[in-house]
Amino acid sequence: MKGYINNITVKARQLTMLHFFYALGVLCLFSACATVEKPNGGPSDRTAPKMAAATPADSAVNFSSNQIVLEFDEFVKLNNPNSQVLINPFPQEKPALTVQGKKVKIELKDPLLPNTTYHIFFGNAIQDITENNPAAGLDYVFSTGSFLDSCSLSGFAGDAFTQKFTDKAWVMLYKNLSDLRDTLPVYISHVNDRGAFKFRNVAPGTYYLCALEDNNSNYKFDVPDERIAFFTEPFVLSAEKATIDSANLYLFTEKATIQKHLKTEMIHYHTVRSSFRLPLENPKVTILNKKGETTFAWNEKKDSIVFYVKGTEADSLKYIIQDGTFSDTLAQALKFKGRQKDFSTDTLLRLSSSALLEKIAPGEDFILSCMIPIEVWDTSKIIFALNKDTLPAVFTKADETGQRWKLQHQLKPGDNAVLIIKKGAATDIFGYKTDSTKISFRMIAENEVGTLVIDLMNLPGKPLIVSASTKEKSYTQVSAPESDKVIFKNMLPGEYELKIIVDENEDGEWTPGVFDQRLQPEKVFTIPRPVQVKKSWDSKLSWNLEY
Template identity: 30%
Template sequence: MKYSYIFYLLLFCTGIIAMVTGGPGCANIIPPGGGPVDSLPPVLLRAEPPDSSLQFKEKTITFTFDEYIELQNVQQNLLISPTPEINPAVESRLKTVIVKLKDTLDANTTYFIDFGNAIQDINERNVLKNFRYVFSTGNAFDSLEFTGRVVLAETGNIDTTLIVMLHKTGEDSAVINKKPRYVTKLDNKGNFHFRFLPPETYYVYALKDDNGTRKYFSGEQLFAFAPQPVQISDTTPPLTLYAFAGKKKDPPTAPGQRTTQENRLIYTTSLSSGIQDLLKDFTFTFSIPLRSFDSSKIRLSTDSTFTPVQNYTWQKDTAYQTLSLKVAWKENTAYNLIMEKDFAEDTLGKKLLKTDTISFRTRRLTDYGSLRIRFQNLDLTLNPVLQFVQNNQLVGSFVLSSAEFYQPLFLPGSYDLQILYDDNKNGRWDPGSFFGSRKQPEIVKRVSKPLSVKADWDNEADIITPSRNE
């Protein structure tokens, strides 16, 4: 018995020594895990003064949370309505956020603070989304709401970075010189929602506010305005705003200024991998506007025999930066464009360095399919134009004169469809104009389902026309 005890004691000690010295067969000692990752946002423990306070007279608001927090892009996220003339100071300390009001508060007014996504915990960066705080300097809260949507007039799409503003004056200069009374952001569907409004009349605008001033500075800035002032009440209907922007202007090139180190005429063509679409013009696009163009010094021919082509013309755009070749293409045919070195000269005096040739081939007829679209509820009095879009680029536009659209040749692919309601009947979308004329933009409505066109196939589709007033 005594020897058995000594044997087991020695065996136990040997095992301990093996574990400590890391001998063969020993298990590694693994420290305990840290537990599940924190995925919850901070929780508000208390606010001083409390949320929904009446007769508010304080200058400082303190929010205390259940964990250490930090602020992220607070000035971009924070919205205070009514808009103060002087923005408050906002800072975080450990588990608290402190708001110091710098502006004088209006009497008998409901204030609404929306932190957006500014508050997050330090460790896992969990965002406390749409954290809000409300107080009133009077004995009651304004409780009216106003909702709506902002749509890009040219495409029917949305841009969730726009803001919506309520001004108390309808003067044109207000959007340039004055801060709005109320501001809100769009949600991910392009909708806006004002809360805690008084029963007053407002002028409604939306804009792209990249510089954070909440003012309209440039015609190239996305902008929208309601055609009439809006009276806020329990029965105020939702409002749709149509945002537009003018075309960006290219900066002028000073005389003698060179934009490229190459001392030759620079251009691109409309060819795709050396293939010419039967339905489109061949085009040159020049990096610098042209000073002169001599059509007698550029010749079109076919095949390897360079047989001259008859009955074609060149057309230039108003900027003298694009040349389009107008000709009836033959299918599956090799073409050559022979350009003498001085066929064109840009405004910097650059020409080709030598005679050059562009060779290409047209598509086969079997590369195309026919396309027939039948429209339901199409109102021809609204001057509808059918538009085809690929990768957010407009690739085709057709004025509709009946409830059926037919093209014997159409390039295969997947298309998004939209209807332009062409008020001035010029066949293209026109932006609005705010200052003075207060003209709304033309409206484009998207068709709900995309269209797939197959090659060498009779493609047909039935489309329910989207209403202009939806």
């Protein structure tokens, strides 16, 4: 009897274990079915999701629903739909997107306008769940009327000064140009990574075209530092002219009108620089320091000032800048620790020369430059070797502060020179001296330089600021309104970027536009490729300045 009972107990335990493993297997099966995972191994999925169906159908007319369902051929997810999804005409409230498996639901929040074509752009908002492949270029069109509008407008957005494309601009269509300040656009688009944009399915009508780099994400030009572009004349789209191409916009930042202190920083031992947004007209500087002797110098534009504080006992600089109604009290510590660039102990007087790759062009002066003004030279510690001769080295001030010094000896093309500046040859205003340095240079021969001749066509009737630049060297000329030829002589060989500014207000510099006055920025011309200047050669170029 006892053996019989034990046998029953064993069988019961076996049956219980079978039930346990069966339940565990079912649980694992359901768990696997409920979790969508990327399969291991094999090639990566590079195929973007494709829309398999839409309810209502894409390009539907007489549309009256407030919900759209898009179904894809694989499981999808959403990627930042608030910034990626655009709908035109631009709504007061953006649509809401949700995803469930292979379906994306779009809930339209704004009431739909009658007889209007709507176009939804999804950008990269919809991606597959395995490799994040976006359904790029996906869009959906519908009309609340009996037909789809088909007008289009396209172009390019770039920088007004550099002429290079921007990938940050919103491009917008308005019924009134003044709406850019405080009203949402009728249609909106975003440039692609090459600066191109295109409006499609636009209703016939009259529109003002604007571009904006929107710093506060409200689609309005209401922040002073926002970059903008605009056409003063409207574009008219109609059945007869349904397509407009090459509507190019060039963005600029308006010139500031309110003075502001931008930055104060230490740039060398007891040397402080303060920068301002605008040039100061008649600045007054009041030094508040009780320790040390402070001098200062403005730059040529008077938008930056450098202070030199003598005396090792001085540990800070405090001062007041006043100019008309503008006034600011500023301060800078002169001794600090723990910063990446600690200038408080940098006392070495460093010299640099105007020779580019140890060369100076015929007719150019040889200039020594330094950050801290030089107070005195000891010429007995300078050796100047010209060709095979040793000559006295004489330097004279090339500026008011003593930061630029001109070699008085006149060099001739082909001359080779070596300047050996021994330790202590120059002493700056703080009493610190130069270290030993050797500078070799030569004035290149006339057959080693080149000439650039630019023939101008369709002159705009204003002075032209013409520049030719490499990373190391820049040449600039101002051409008279009637002059149809610009000649750069004695240029160092190289590949030069060319630029022409039409100086409308004749102030000698590029001037941006003013939106409220409907003033466009001064026109800038560039060419797509650098121009090569060769030695002993006249490089010639014809340039059409037609607007």
